[in-house]
Amino acid sequence: MVAHVLRLRFDLLLGGLRGEPDHVIRVLVGLVAAAAAVVAAGWALLSLESAANTTAMVVTVFAGAAVTTGFAVAPLIAGSADPLDPRRFALFGIAPGPLAAAVALASLVSVPMMALVALACCAAVMWGAQGAPVAISVVSAVISVVTCVLLARVGLAAAALFLRERRSRELSGVFLVGILVVVVPVGVFFASLEWRGTVPTQLAEAANVLALTPLGAAWALPAAVVSSEMNAGASALIAVATILVLGLLWSWLVQRLLTTAERPVAVRERGGLGWFAVAPGNAAGAVAARSIIYWARDRRYAVNVLIVPFAALLTTVPLTIAGVPPALVALVPVPIVALFFGWLPHNDLAYDSTAVWLHVVSGMRGVADRIGRLVPIILVAVPTLAIGIPLAISLHGRWALLPGMVGVCACLFFSGLGLSSISSALTPYAVSRPGDSPFQQPQRTGGTGVLGQAFVMLGALAFSIPALWWAWLALTKDVGYAEPALWGGLGIGVAVLSIGIAVGGAVFNRRGESIMEFAQAG
Known part of the structure; x- marks a missing residue:
């Protein structure tokens, strides 16, 4: 069953390269741009091999937390249909548990997830050069990827259950304002720091706090092992607990989706109600x-x-x-x-x-x-x-x-x-x-x-x-x-x-x- 779902996912991915020439060109341009961005980000991570541990920790934790947040928020803002919606498999009589695992595994076959895996591998290589044990670096990369996968699946499932009939530009505007509320203060904080060739103390302290949250714990695990100033046990516990909670939540959402009738597409006509629909x-x-x-x-x-x-x-x-x-x-x-x-x-x-x-x-x-x-x-x-x-x-x-x-x-x-x-x-x-x-x-x-x-x-x-x-x-x-x-x-x-x-x-x-x-x- 897992192999069948993966094969379907590969077919859907390759299907994006079929169609009108203009559509194919747009897809190819997007893929090239995404590949260039991943190469640049991977090179930036690998260049930290000779940097100080504190610098590598700050960059990895903040970048990883930002990526994790993006995977959590993007499904709520985008409003696009989920090609792996569990309700599409309802007619096959698959149990909720195996179906949840199969869909989560098939989610790795996508451009964003492949880019995430590449960046996680670059981070693992970099931390190996920094002196972190290879096993810890690999575990950190795996936990980080799994966390992002589960966050994306939970976000898509929640959007399918609660937001589909109310998805509108007004709702997207609210999410974008929420992102602005977070991004601007963080940008002001970074701009106010005095670097002087080293990582500012305030930034290092902020990274230490972020390493003890579900967003940054997995990414900070190798740094916590290398540095004596960080609590490796707490970061590992938070990272594992995050996966367990997200896994249980994803399983519950799959069961809920399989027992809930999908809203008819005609309901989306209510979008003309604007804020009353939100x-x-x-x-x-x-x-x-x-x-x-x-x-x-x-x-x-x-x-x-x-x-x-x-x-x-x-x-x-x-x-x-x-x-x-x-x-x-x-x-x-x-x-x-x-x-x-x-x-x-x-x-x-x-x-x-x-x-x-x-x-x-x-x-x-x-x-x-x-x-x-x-x-x-x-x-x-x-x-x-x-x-x-x-x-x-x-x-x-x-x-x-x-x-x-x-x-x-x-x-x-x-x-x-x-x-x-x-x-x-x-x-x-x-x-x-x-x-x-x-x-x-x-x-x-x-x-x-x-x-x-x-x-x-x-x-x-x-x-x-x-x-x-x-x-x-x-x-x-x-x-x-x-x-x-x-x-x-x-x-x-x-x-x-x-x-x-x-x-x-x-x-x-x-x-x-x-x-x-x-x-x-x-």
């Missing part, structure tokens, strides 16, 4: 999808978001004029951005105008409305802060303050969102109507607008005082206070956000008639 099929998901569409198309939201970074940067001008050191000024804008992002939804309900009646008359729970309205600002704020925080720390020059900065920004942002969830339902005030100029402000008959704005802004600052204080102590006295700032800020922020959503939902339920009157009067 969001969860519940009340909060519907509100989130509608809010994302509003944020993307309504100029009033765009103006609010664009003002935030400019307002934060303006605060640096008086500080610079006053003679505050540039290293300290660099830390100021990002927390202000986090505060304003948390403050922005404080009147989100008013921007709906009369459309809010959909939420009221449908009997939607207030909590669902509160959660759904926060999704767009989270999708905007998280990537912005993920890029801004490392940039600020890089300009400051002390990466040890990174946890404190994350804690402060998280506390300000989450606290603002929680209080905004209350203010939006309790004290909405008139804004420019849909289609009007974003800078046109209607007349207000009361002071509720000022009260709501102050409540959110000052409340978020008040709840963030502990995190701000710990971060200040980390900056001026002992950097060890950065950790309390991180966990304290996250804890306080999440608590305020949860309580704010619950209270705001209760207020929304109680004030349904008043909200309708406000929408009609606006």
